[in-house]
């Protein structure tokens with residue numbers, strides 16, 4: 001479905017995740033963070049950059065991987081994105097909801 | 103003579119030995135299968151052991167009984183694989199060269215991953231039921247337990263049989279009802295997922311059952327530690343859930359042998375092509391069952407479907423033919439819901455579990471995603487099918503390795 005945010009139209013799925021990463025830009029990321037009640041700082045953006053880089057390499061993300069990333073430890077990751085951090089950060093980063101395999 | 107070596111004689115390895123035994127013979131081929139254990143455990147039975155529904159004898163049999171006589175069973179620890187030099191080193195130092203290698207070393211619990219999990223409360227008020235010993239210790243605890251806060255907990259995904267913890271919560275509800283102490287027990291289901299299950303339609307059906315049985319759910323919970331003194335589990339965000347009895351599913355990992363052999367990912371699972379089941383790194387190595395990193399359920403039924411497809415691919419590989427990208431992630435699981443009923447779910451990589459009938463479209467008799475007594479009979483019959491058909495690699499009538507789309511309400 002279409003969503004209008006930060007003066008652009010983006011494609012999102014029913015849970016609000018971007019379906020086309022190429023539509024993402026920092027203004028959209030900022031607007032999405034506001035919806036999640038998060039005020040972005042340079043530390044937040046470092047984490048978002050890391051998530052996007054992993055996504056581009058096709059590497060599935062998990063809380064465990066983030067903890068071992070040397071970018072941020074799990075404690076700080078939670079401090080930055082307090083509620084369901086991996087899902088919230090993925091949404092802001094414009095990448096798909098992390099697939100937890102079953 | 104060429105040699106095919108199978109690592110692990112659990113569900114998947116045993117099925118491969120039985121399948122390949124029909125195709126690869128002396129004098130051209132020898133098949134070896136290696137396992138350090140003498141006993142084959144029917145792991146789905148671990149769910150029933152704590153509630154005195156199954157006895158230990160129902161779920162253990164000698165490994166030897168299921169290995170065909172022309173296959174060579176080696177009972178020894180596997181120390182390391184040398185994939186570049188095509189040999190396996192055993193715990194006793196013996197080296198076994200191979201032409202084709204199949205990895206079926208499964209997955210096991212790693213409670214040491216979470217601080218405090220194996221602390222002073224381990225097997226006193228903190229239990230697992232993913233091991234034979236854990237399930238038995240929990241049975242003894244439950245026999246005398248008079249009530250309090252029961253917390254059923256999943257540490258992180260992926261785990262074997264991802265619905266087993268939910269089934270445990272449902273069976274606990276029935277068990278305490280039968281003992282007339284359900285009003286003394288508060289049941290909480292704690293999960294790192296955002297709901298009862300990962301797929302939306304099944305989550306809705308299961309959430310409904312949780313409500314009906316008065317089981318409270320705490321979702322998006324990423325555990326940091328178990329605090330044995332205060333009897334709480336704590337998540338990274340500082341959220342706490344108190345327990346009197348904690349039944350946890352610890353992190354599941356592949357066997358350490360994959361780390362020693364530098365063949366595993368960060369959880370020791372083997373990077374595997376999700377459709378051909380060939381190793382992503384070595385052409386003559388294949389993997390199936392719980393040991394792989396593919397995004398399919400870690401379940402015996404999945405291993406069964408994989409084994410049919412992998413047998414064909416191994417024969418293609420041996421004959422120098424292209425592999426077939428056939429595995430679609432097909433899984434078929436009964437979910438015990440307590441009170442003598444069960445649900446059935448059938449899904450694959452691209453289709454989530456939906457309602458419908460199984461195995462015959464429009465007829466059933468099994469109902470997908472709906473609670474019924476017939477489904478429960480199906481779950482109990484699974485044990486017989488497991489020992490008598492699955493392990494021997496017998497094709498289950500009417501159930502195909504690839505998921506059937508007819509009869510399903512997508």
Ligand SMILES: Cc1cc2nc3c(=O)[nH]c(=O)nc-3n(C[C@H](O)[C@H](O)[C@H](O)COP(=O)(O)OP(=O)(O)OC[C@H]3O[C@@H](n4cnc5c(N)ncnc54)[C@H](O)[C@@H]3O)c2cc1C
Pocket residue numbers: 109110111112113114115136137138139144145146147148149178179180181206207208209231232233262263266357359390391392393400401402403404405435436
């Ligand atoms: C509580 C519970 C409930 C379940 N319920 C269901 C269900 O209802 N339906 C369903 O389909 N599935 C269910 N499962 C999952 C099912 O049991 C597994 O998916 C299946 O057994 C996997 O088979 P496998 O061969 O990959 O691994 P396993 O059967 O675990 O076999 C691995 C073998 O490798 C051997 N091994 C490993 N490392 C070494 C080494 N270094 N040296 C020597 N030997 C080694 C082990 O000894 C073992 O015998 C359940 C599992 C659990 C824990």
